[in-house]
Each structure stands twice: as C-alpha cells, then as structure tokens.
Amino acid sequence: MKLVFERSRAGRGTAYFPPLDVPAWTPETPLREQPPRLAELPETEVDRHYTELAKQTYGVNDGFYPLGSCTMKYNPKINEDMAALPGFTGLHPLQPEHTVQGALKVLADTEKYLCEITGMDAMTLQPAAGAHGEFTGLLLIKAYHKSRGDEMRTKIIVPDSAHGTNPASASMAGFEVISIDSDERGFVNLEELKKAVGPDTAGLMLTNPNTVGLFDPQILEITRIVHEAGGLCYYDGANLNAVMGIARPGDMGFDVVHLNLHKTFSTPHGGGGPGSGPSGCKAFLAQFLPGVRAVDGTLTRAEHSIGDVRSFYGNFLVVVKALTYILSIGASGVPKTAANAVLNANYMKEKLKDLYPMAFDHVCMHEFVMSLEQMKKDTGVTAMDIAKALLDGGIHPPTMYFPLIVHEALMVEPTETETKETLDEVIDLFRKVYEEAIAHPETMAEKPEHTPIRRPDEVQAARNPIIRYAFED
C-alpha cells in the first residue's frame, strides 16, 4: 500500500475555503522557513487511500473479536447517530451554562446511572481512558490520606495478575507498588495480603472478576483486610461487563472505581481510542474529585478537588454514546448483558477445555485463560503461533501472553453480542487449529499465510526505529 505521501503530487488539492474577505495578515513574528511536507491530494485520492486502509483493518464489524480484557462487544449504530447530533458537536466547551443544559443533563444522568451500577456516590467523567481513570482514582486515595495527615501511606498493593496499567498508574500517582502473588487457584493469596498490609498501605488495586477471568469469592474478606489496615480499595472496572447488574463494587467494599465506557458500555474503540474512563467514589472521597460536575444544571467543582486530569469535561461524545446504550438496555438489560457475556465464555470454555488446557479449571466469568505451555514443550508451537493461525481462519485472535502469571497464555473474551452459531463455528476453528498444530507443528511458525502481510519483523522495528516517512527531497 502506498503511503499518503507517496500518492502526493505537487499542486494537487481541493479548494475548501472561500477567498479572504478582509485585509491580509502582515506577520510581525518569525515564520517557518519551509512549508510542512503534507500530502497534496485531490479528494478522490484521499477517499481511495483511506478506503484501501480500511480494507486492511479488522474491526468488530468484520467478525469475531475475542480479545480478552478488552470487551470487544458490538457497537450499536444508534450511539453513533446520537453523538453526531449538531446539538452536541456544535457546542463550545466554554459556552454559558444556560445554553448547554442538555449537555449538562447528559453528564448528570450518565453519572447517576453509572453510580447506581457500581454502587458509588459520585463520579467524574473527565478521564479519557481506563488508565487515566486509574490514575485519577489513585490521586483520590492520595488526597484522602494527605487530608488526614496520614502521609506515611505510600504503598499500593497490586496482585501479580493485574493489568500493566495498574502498577504504572500507581507509580505515576507517586506510590510504591507492592506486588503480591496469586494463590494456586488464581485468587488473591489472603496470607500474602495480610502480610503486605500495614500502616504504610495506601490501598489495594483489584480487578474482580480478576484478569484470569475468575470472580474472587473471598472479596469481602479482601476488602475487610485492607480497610482494617487503614487502606482504601480500588476497583479496576475493566472486567465489569461480567457482573454489572449482578453485583456492585460498592457493595463488595470498594471505595473507588474506574470504568471503561469503551468496553462495558459499547462505545467503539476506534483503533485505540477515544475511550472514556470515568472514576467513581464513595461519598467521603467526592470532595477530592477532579474537574467540574453537572449538579442541578450547574457545573460545580468539588471543595478539595485534586484539580483537572484533562481539559473540560472529558470525552463528551463518548459519554453521549454510553448514555444512549444505558437507556437502550435499561434496568433489566444490564444484568442480562452480563449474564450472557459470562454464559458465552463458559460455553466456549466447556467446548475447548478437552484440547486447550485451562489455566484455572473453575467456573469463569466473561473470559477465560488457556495455557499452551504443555504444547510448547511437546511440539514447540507457541501461543503466538496459535493466534497467528487463527488469523488465517478469519477471526481476531485472543489476547496473547497476558496475564503474565500464566505461561503461553491465550485469553478469550467472546462477549454477549455473539450468537451461539458464531461461537460454535469459532470453537470448530480453534479445534482445527489445535489438530493442525499437533499434526504439523513445523508449519505453525509460518502462520498466517492469508493476511495482507505476513508476520512482521518486530525486532528490526525496535532496533532501527523508523517512525516517520523519509521524504526524498
């Protein structure tokens, strides 16, 4: 595929702007010496360029996308239409409040519904992604301890199975990260936790269901141990899709949560964003929330706000999409969504576990983790090879090599929006790939064979970084 710069020809373009109707500007400041080498294309070429790129991009619309921990569910089209309404897209963020009452209602209603779903009392919609919400939540914990003069609390406990963003966020918030091992069942090791907590504990970050797809049945004891030590409990909402409407983090003993609207609440991921990562908390932490929140038609800042984690009110149009989704599925649709996400995952797990060893053979939630460690030992075929072979089968592979505590991991999250027939077809595909790997292990490193490109050389990319186009002139 040609790059946009390789399609460019000097002097080409489309006229989008009328002639200047006021006197020309006379610069009184240094100007750039050379114009930027941006592409010069007629609109037809722009259109065809991106249509070609689209054909080499795989989205949820193209097919099955069981990328574990990413919740690649269907993105309803009504959401997009609602977010494209001129009454939303045309609003300047600094308009007078009385001219944006509908937008404030969007913010207030979304906050209210998300609080109800999570069992929290207040929420900021300012964070633009999950990791951003984590960082925000941790700053709330930091501000809380600081407000009590309890500045010794500098440590955040994170299970070794956690998403990489958890320790990274804790570190950005100025905490020291204490990693604790999981037990052999994949749950939090309570003895380790008890040993880890103390007067220096600021809090615990936990995903429940956790990153191996299991709901930790000891959850009440876990949060009790942390609270008794004076720490706060942080809920990573990456896996909320498994339990929304079934159980609430607020009832499990969590004080702070973040959500991923681009996972659980059906907003599209856009090839890596924009997302939205609201951060919610119990009432006693609301005084620290960042940004302004819509309260009774007015934008209000919390009394001891930590400041702002982004400009304005967050990724507002993403919030519009999530609100549309919540209003569509409603009170009974929320748990129904969760239960079917869990059911689809268990169904696939049951139909695959005789061939693919499960990392933890236990009732799973919305996702499950398989380990190909034995296969690698026996045949040399890796989790990566299996994933690449699945590409030839026309689906997006599961998440590879995560969580780090499982060797040769493949993590499968089908989501609730897939039909039973799709699951059955994919189960067949997984089984065929397995059989091929056993029968012809030597061919597996050559997979995929039918994709737009073959396996890329990532080592070369990192060793000799080419991260921009090299113009010839």
Next chain:
Amino acid sequence: MAVYVPNTEQEQQAMLKACGFADVRDMYRDVPDSVYLTEPLDLPEGQSELAVRRKIEAMAAENHVFRHIFRGAGAYNHYIPSIVHTVTDKEEFKTAYTPYQAEISQGVLQSIFEYQTNICELTGLDASNASVYDGAVAAAEACEMCHDRKRSRILVSGTVDPHILSVVRTYSFGRNVEVVEVPVRDGATDPEALKALMTPDTACFLVQQPNYYGILEAIEPLEQIVHEAKAKLIMSCNPMTLAVLKTPGEYGADVAVGEAQPLGLPLSFGGPYIGYMASTAKMMRSLPGRIVGQTVDHEGNRAFVLTLQAREQHIRREKASSNICSNEALCAMQTAVYLAAVGPQGLKTVAEQCAAKAHYLQKQLEEAGLKLAYDQPFFHEFVTEVPDAEQILKALEEKDILGGLPLDDHHLLWCATEMNTKEEIDETVQIIRSVVGKGAEA
C-alpha cells in the same frame, strides 16, 4: 427495548445446561449471597431505539449552537470538509481495537505512521507518538518526560492556558514534583523572571505559542535561558498555526505538544480531542504511549507495527514511562484525513485567514472603543478591555453570537477563524457599538 444479546431465552437455557449450570445464580456461584443483587437496579427500563432517539434528541435540543462564534481559549471553530467524517465513520476504523495484531491492522497502523509524520513536519521535530488524551495531558506528560531525581522542578509560563496549567499541576501532585509559575509581563512571559527562577534543579520550562491571550511570545530569549541552564524547553503550540509560524524545532525546543482539535475535530463540548507530542530524536525513547514503526514482514514487504514497546506499561509495569494504554487513535486519523484533504496550501490558507480575520476584528473593535489589553503581536486571539463584559456578551447572545471569553468583568478574550465572514464581524462590532455607545448611530 434494545438489548444487544442475540441468543434467545431457549438458547440461553440450552447453553446453561451444556455448561452444567442449574441456572444463572449457579453460574455466579462465586459471588457471595450478601452482594448478589436480588432487586433490579434503580435505572429506567430499557426502551426501543426510536424512544431512546427521541429522548437523546430532546437533550440535544436543549442546547444552543451559536450562529457565529468568536470564542476560542483552547477549543476552536473551524471548517471541517465532509470527507473527514466519512472516512472516520468507516466501521473498520471505528470498531477496531488497538492494533496488536499487525497482520490484520495495517490500515490503522499506517494511518498512525502517517499521522506521526504529519506531526513531525508541523513541529519540525524528529519523533511523534500516536497521540494522548488532549493538549493539556500532552503538556503534563511532556513535563513528566523531562524530570528526574536531580531535576525535579517544573517551570510553567503564566501565559499558558489555565486548563493546561491545572492538568500539569494535578499530574505533578501525583509525582510529588514542584510546579512554579513564571510571572507575566504585558501578556507575555517575563524573561527576567524566568532567568531568576532557573535553578540547577529545574527540569523544564513550558511555554505556549501563541499563548493563552493569543500573543506571539518572543521565544528566542526564553530558549537561551532554558538551555543555558541545561533544562528542557517544551512548547505547546496550536498545530494549525504551525502552517506558517516558526516551528518548535526551529526554535530549538526539546518537546512540542498541543491540542490538535483545530485539525478537523468538531468543538463537541470539549471532547473527544487529541493531544499531540513530538520530541527530538534524543528524547524519543522517553515519549509516552504508542508509537508505530516501519519494518518488513517475512516476505520482505513493508509493514507497520507498534514499536519501542519497552517504554510501555504492559511490559515495564511500574517502571513504564507512562500508564497510557488507550489513546485517541481515531482522532489522530481524523487530523490526518483533514490534513490530506486541505493539504499544505489549504492549512496555510486557514492559518492566514484566521490571523487576518482576527486582526480585522481587533481593528474594528478598537474603532468601536475596545482597547487592546496588551500591545503585543498576536495570531488569531487577543484580549480587549471592555466596560462591562456581561453586558456585551448578553447583547451578542441575543443576536445568536458567542462573544469572546470573559477573563474577568473587564476583559474579553476574542478569537476569529476562517469561519467568520467580514459581514458577521461587522455585524458583531455594530452590536457592540450599540452597547458601548460609541458610534451606535453610524
């Protein structure tokens, strides 16, 4: 009610059975009774698509979109060619995840590579990441890139957008880093004050060009002061202005950041927007977030992949350069489509028209009696003194015009773009004349 669960009740029952579950409660056997919800959530009952559409449309109708907008202050009203949204509406782009599987993600990877090239060209720097959440976060992340144990103090010009300053402060609260505001003189950074504040433990200095008041800062003396102290210079720039203005690279900046919303993203009540970040080659490995690189596949074909991942959270965990995972990929593509459509000449036209219209507006306002607050060169925003900000804004609002942003009761921060015609500028000034009583009869 629209529930996006395709399997029928019977199919669900059959699947439960196939898994060996008695019922849904049995499937959730690990959830303790005391937290298992037995009552429905206090949410509205789900509604049909048509009913939901009506409800959301009613909310949109409660907002007012102004006929003419003369307000910027970090969010800018520009013309967006139709091609832009038709491309970003393509479902393949919209519904893809972060391109972990390069073999089926070349389209989105290549689009990011092209975006990175655009950002390098605009800023005059060597390396760009794949975007961060917005321009304010980009500035905060840039400050994070610069500080270390020995240099832990961040200087920020007092002329930086207050939203950016607030985010830099909040991020610094996390890292326990000191942020010091550099005093302002006549609407621009005071170089003497900067010099006085430059200490050996200063990591970096953040300056905005054009600054929050629209003023074009004299960057050269600031750059000298910063680099003499071996600190880093971070410039926050509106990328549209870089079509014509001297670039951060030409000024010798180490990092350039900014809000790329002016490149094809609608105002959207503040988001989604997109923060760009670019650096010198030397600082490339300190950039946060995703970076796309070029390589070859097994058959020697050009291919694009996520690269330099050793910086990132999923590998480095607590030692990562940032926690960022999701960024604003589709918004990055949106800016790239915009730039591909308008081209270098179109972007220059936009920049020159913005500046020309703002200067015309300023001149007319001055004739109407609104004095420029600072006698400094400006680009497409400027501050005027006004007798009563609220009175003027109210009069304009009655005619469906969004006037400048009130900085206080007596100062308005105006902005003009290519969207504002001479006719509407004249109309606006006429309304102001009638309020301030100067030449109202003209």
